[in-house]
Amino acid sequence: MPPLGAPRGTHDLLPDTATAWRWLHGVHAEAAELHGYRPIDTPVFEQTELFERGVGTGTDVVDKEMYTFSDRGGRSLTLRPEGTAGVLRAVLQANLLEEARPVRAHYAGPMFRYDRPQKGRYRQFHQVGIECIGERSPELDVEVIEVGWRFLQALGLAGVVLQVNSLGDLDDRMRYREALLAYYRPLADRLCDDCRRRLEINPLRLLDCKRDESLRDAAPVITDSLGESSAAYFAAVRGGLEAAGVAAEHNPRLVRGLDYYAHTAFEYWHSSLQGAQNSLGGGGRYDGLAEAIGFPATPGIGYAFGVERLLLVAGEQGSAPAPQPACDVVVCSLGPAEAQPAAQLARVLRAAGVRTVLDASDRKLDRKLRNADRLGARLCVIVGEDEVREGAAMVRDLGRRTQERHPAAGVVDAVTAALAAGRAA
RNA sequence: GUGGCCAUAGCUCAGUUGGUUAGAGUGCCAGGUUGUGGCCCUGGAGGUCGAGGGUUCAAAUCCCUCUGGCCACCCCA
Incomplete structure (x- = not known):
């Protein structure tokens, strides 16, 4: 029998990498706690429904990347593909909002997605993130984005580009959806297979396609479909970022993969991860998520970073600490x-x-x-x-x-x- | 999930048109005589050449399957 190896897409954290690993988690906890965020830990598996209803069927994450299994009691469970749904569920289940509002929490841990492994992309990977739950105001959007920004600074990473966009509210997105369909339908025969499918399922995702770039460039932009209050909200967020000294670039074509986002969406890109896995992390506002998982409507915003990718860049830039010696x-x-x-x-x-x-x-x-x-x-x-x-x-x-x-x-x-x-x- | 490249010692890699006991560097262990290291010298251990099957007198080398890694697509962290 050949020796057994680690399952595909997983990796071991060997002693030499432990120093950098701990350093990163320490820096993140420190940045978050400096802003009043407290640690939270939730189960690595949840009821499958939490993700189906929260993240949304129709997204790749739910439709083809989840590790779903049934336990001995016949319950359908899923290894968490992301952290937000679980944290929100925990906060609402424990009624933490009764004590303080908003609830600020930070977390770290493994996430699981069944995808084809690549450098910077694993089936079990790790995220650090924060969630700010229970209130909706541009200042909080700015706060969350800024914590992430400060965190990256504290890691000593140069060359980070912050992209922000507003996805508006439900009405805005319905309007935008119509505008997109009106634009793309007549062009359907020029679209790739995937895009023709997206046209029916999730038109927003048409903007992600790299093959039909020329078509995309001329496509309508969500910014034009934003109603008055959404536009004002977004303007307040951008103004707040500027005042905070956080350099944000407005990218009107930035749409996030998970369904529950509304209004502010953002991503931190890094040039050295160019092409394939260029996103170090990202997040956004998810005002519709609580209702989707059966709780009273509760606004929230948060971000998540990929630990492996951060370490990849920190390693290249030499900002990660050298392995700690075994003893003195x-x-x-x-x-x-x-x-x-x-x-x-x-x-x-x-x-x-x-x-x-x-x-x-x-x-x-x-x-x-x-x-x-x-x-x-x-x-x-x-x-x-x-x-x-x-x-x-x-x-x-x-x-x-x-x-x-x-x-x-x-x-x-x-x-x-x-x-x-x-x-x- | 689709397409492509790759897989030889713990690590980094050689291995010529298929041809005898598969090599180097580094690391590891030991020795270079009494209890003093990072250099040097000598010796040793360690590989069923990713796994399985096939072609051939003969396979690390050619073909197929599988597994794993990487790249692009896709997706995203």
Whole structure:
């Protein structure tokens, strides 16, 4: 039998990538919490209906990308393809709006979509995001977009382009739909197969097509179909972004793939992800979502970023931190007789908060030192026959290649002092 | 889901028109005599050449299927 590998489209987070992974999540939580967002965690699977009704049948995500299964009780469940529906469900189910309004929450976790894997595209991928639920005002749209913007800045990413658009309300979109149909119907025979299908199912998606670009360029734009209040709302959002110093580009052809969006929609693009997976993240207002999943109408807005893509770009730009070494100190015993005293010394160091690895192997000292060096340790504490006899230990600085013998009781102080000195330098 | 490229040691890759025991660099382990590392020298382990089938006297090399990766489409994070 051939060795089993990870399932297609999944990937393991190996120790070397953990540092950057944690860094990114820390930076996101910090940016969100700086704006008053609190952490929330929801199940990775939900009732299938939540996504069917929330995200919407007719979208690719629901129609052909969901991991749906039935459990032993015959319930139909689905591995979440996105985070918003679950977070909104949790907030409404727990009546959090009774205590404070709006509810601001941030989350991070795996999402699942059955799609053909590619670089920056996985079947299990990860998102960090925020949701601002319970109120509708342009200031909140600005706030959410700005948190995302600040987050990207804090990651040190250069070259991010922010695209914004307004999809208007239901009436606006109905009007726009008619305008689009009026434009595209006479051209139907010049459209690609997919687009002819979209024409019937979801005309807004015609704008996504890259094959019929020439037709698209002349197509009507939703901005022209916006009613007075929608247009004013959008203008307020754009004005707020400008005042915040967030450089946003109006892209009238930006439409998001999920059905529940209304009014403000936005995406953060990055040039180095050009073509294929150029979107680092995006979001928008979803005022219709709560009703779609059976709760009282509740406005909301949020965003989500793809962790793998952010890390891809941060890695290219060198802004992600290097892997953290395994430990600060390696304690080496030289023979079986010193194994116990060395182990005891390691315990004392750990109790003092020093990350310590014990090397009680029967390898030669030069190998142990080499290994300590590879582990990234800054110091090596050597416990040999002489040291045990004298109740002492040798503390060696691997960077400076100097060493000093200390009585056992003074080793912790010597080690912590040396580490602190190294950190300051 | 459609089309294309690819798959050789832990890693990065050679392998000539099918031809004997499949190589290099790096990494790993050990040695270069007593308890001192990142260099150097020597030796060793490690591959059913992604998996299965077929053509052939002979397959890493040619053909088919599958699996996986990448690219484009699609979709989006």
